[in-house]
Amino acid sequence: MSRSCKDISELLEAAKRIRLVDRESVDLKTEKLLEELRRCFVIHYFLDELVEARTWIKMFQNIVRKSVAAVNAKNVLLPKEFRSFVIDPLHHLSKKLFNYVYEFARGRLDEDSFLRVAEAAVRTSLRSNLRSLYENWVFLALVYELGTMYNARIVFPEHMHILLERSGRQRSGGIPPNLILALEGRGYISFFLEAPRPIGWGDTRDLAKSWKFYVALRPDLLVYSGRIVDIVVPKGDPPILQPTIIIECKELEDWYLRTREVRGPFAEPMTAEEWRNRWLRGLWAGLADILGVDNVERAYEVVKRKKGIRLREPQIVKLYAKLYRPRTMFLVSRRFVPSWVKSELEADNIVVIDDVGFNEEKLKELVDELEKIASYEGVDVDLVPVRRDDIEKLDKLMMLTGLKSREELVSALIRYAWVHRDEFVKEFTKHQKSNS
Incomplete structure (x- = not known):
């Protein structure tokens, strides 16, 4: 957005003079002019909205980083259109004018019609993306707070990415x-x-x-x-x-x-x-x-x-x-x-x-x-991360007890700890204090 824009009326007049026959006849100079018209149209008519959008995007990118870290996720996956908007809102909105600019340069749209349909296309895209942005921000803010306040961790999807798709x-x-x-x-x-x-x-x-x-x-x-x-x-x-x-x-x-x-x-x-x-x-x-x-x-x-x-x-x-x-x-x-x-x-x-x-x-x-x-509704078997050295200990205990699987062993250990829970808690607390 730092590049300067020509007067929009000059660009419109220049586009009128082109009179394209078809898209295949566009040379490099014409292509650059039409690209400049798309970009400057957005800046001229939507500058304030664009500045606000960039502020919102910064807020969104911040909550993405925080939510990923809070729940041990790998990243956040965005829908294609929304990702394009977040990366570069000016470029994304300019692309919405691609067909209209060509139709204008070919003389199939007069200036008033072009301005009307182009303004509507940009405004619709802008509103849609800002609506998605705030909805996604609220969702990720909840994820962040749950991770921070209640030690929430991502368990689905298995690839450990938060899906906004x-x-x-x-x-x-x-x-x-x-x-x-x-x-x-x-x-x-x-x-x-x-x-x-x-x-x-x-x-x-x-x-x-x-x-x-x-x-x-x-x-x-x-x-x-x-x-x-x-x-x-x-x-x-x-x-x-x-x-x-x-x-x-x-x-x-x-x-x-x-x-x-x-x-x-x-x-x-x-x-x-x-x-x-x-x-x-x-x-x-x-x-x-x-x-x-x-x-x-x-x-x-x-x-x-x-x-x-x-x-x-x-x-x-x-x-x-x-x-x-x-x-x-x-x-x-x-x-x-x-x-x-x-x-x-x-x-x-x-x-x-x-x-x-x-x-x-x-x-x-x-x-x-x-x-x-939060509940265990829908959960018959849960997955619990176990360190490698603890897995080795489980396998040794499995051999000593004659049990055929880790699942049987873990169930037996839990039953034993539960039956003797008072003694277990007492010994565990004593052990914790001695190590502190």
Whole structure:
């Protein structure tokens, strides 16, 4: 961003004079001009936003380093688009103008049309990436705090990287977690970012239909008590495992004033067979409550008549809670939330944590709640790291006792220590004091 930019109007006029026939006819000089136009367009129209984005990125990179160290992870893996934005936001946003600049230089877009579509493309990409950045910052801040306060350690994925990637990992018909943490002496917590996601269903057509609705209503973060490796429950109601906690993140100052068009499957007509599907009726029941109508049929008629529905952001948050029925739902807002919005959400038992900014210490209430839900749910056999010299001792004990496996030996040792626990604790404490 340190390179100077020509006046944007001069660059636009220069691009008009090119009159490209096709992309193959672009020479090096023309290519440099069009590249300069893309770069300077972003700087000219989005300089303040770009400066703010760089500040946010520094905050994000800082929490990446801290969270990796806190839970003994190897690194954090980012989605391709988001990684490009974090590395160089100016270059990333400039790339969004690639096709528009060529169409402008070929005379297929006039100046007003070019400015309109180019501005929309950059703004959409910027908002999308900043939304992802704050959501990811909140997630990693929770990971950092759990590692620091409760000695949490990464146990999944096996490659020991924290996954922020959300897609392409559910082709087999299941949805794996982004991260599982083990909290020493407490159990496990499993995290799923932006789930449920599209998955392959094969011949399960009724569920494939209802799944479209759930994908259209996707919270930022689902958290589960225990070691949960898949949340798809084909015969469940709803067809995903009920989350212990839902966390929704809001980065904009005025998020509660904004509305969102919910179309997709909501605008499609439903057959009598689909209408009898209990998953779909459950979803429409939640929507009926949000819309303030008497029953699911009336909610369906309202949406059908409008070919979709526009909901306020607080309504969408409440719909998540009604649809997925978590034990607790949190909303984390970067900026202050007015009391009337808090009251609306708290009436549906949604806990609001606002004015968080990029200060992970303000998430302590949520971190403490996460610690409380750690459990051994879903764990039949656990993996415990053992030093090499201790493994050798276990093998010698196995030979002396005649047991056939380390698993049998460890179980026998634990049973023995438990039966004689008072004596064991007394001797262990005595040994610790003598070594201190």
